Amino acid sequence: MKVDKDRPSSWRKYDSTNCTKCRANCCAMPVEVKVSDLIRLELTTQDEAENSVKKLAKRLKKEGYISSYREGTEFFMLTQKPNSDCYFLDSKSRLCTVYDKRPDTCRQFPAQMGTRIGYCPVEQK
Numbered sequence: 679m680k681v682d683k684d685r686p687s688s689w690r691k692y693d694s695t696n697c698t699k700c701r702a703n704c705c706a707m708p709v710e711v712k713v714s715d716l717i718r719l720e721l722t723t724q725d726e727a728e729n730s731v732k733k734l735a736k737r738l739k740k741e742g743y744i745s746s747y748r749e750g751t752e753f754f755m756l757t758q759k760p761n762s763d764c765y766f767l768d769s770k771s772r773l774c775t776v777y778d779k780r781p782d783t784c785r786q787f788p789a790q791m792g793t794r795i796g797y798c799p800v801e802q803k
């Protein structure tokens with residue numbers, strides 16, 4: 679069955695060898711991040727976030743890093759490019775440009791995070 683990132687029932691069981699040649703389909707899905715992730719990404723500081731999360735969200739949206747902010751959950755949505763790729767994904771190499779500083783969501787996918795835990799939308803290059 680062909681893997682379709684928008685159809686979790688078609689995903690393959692996760693195995694670390696999947697990552698070797700994957701096309702980073704997981705990086706073309708919406709990614710929600712917290713203030714702690716934004717600090718690690720060096721997009722803000724603890725001081726700025728403590729001052730006003732709403733103002734921080736407004737700035738990051740204006741600068742293009744996030745597409746939205748949900749006040750109730752304090753989750754920021756990272757911007758996706760027109761082809762759905764994450765703002766931080768190199769669309770040619772299909773590699774993360776901020777890998778060492780990537781958000782927790784990305785670190786935990788798919789073992790602890792994702793639409794279908796333990797499965798990923800792997801599609802080999």
Ligand code: SF4
Pocket residue numbers: 704705706709764765766767768773774775776777780781784
């Ligand atoms: S931050 Fe990096 S690992 Fe996370 S979705 Fe974006 S490109 Fe992928």
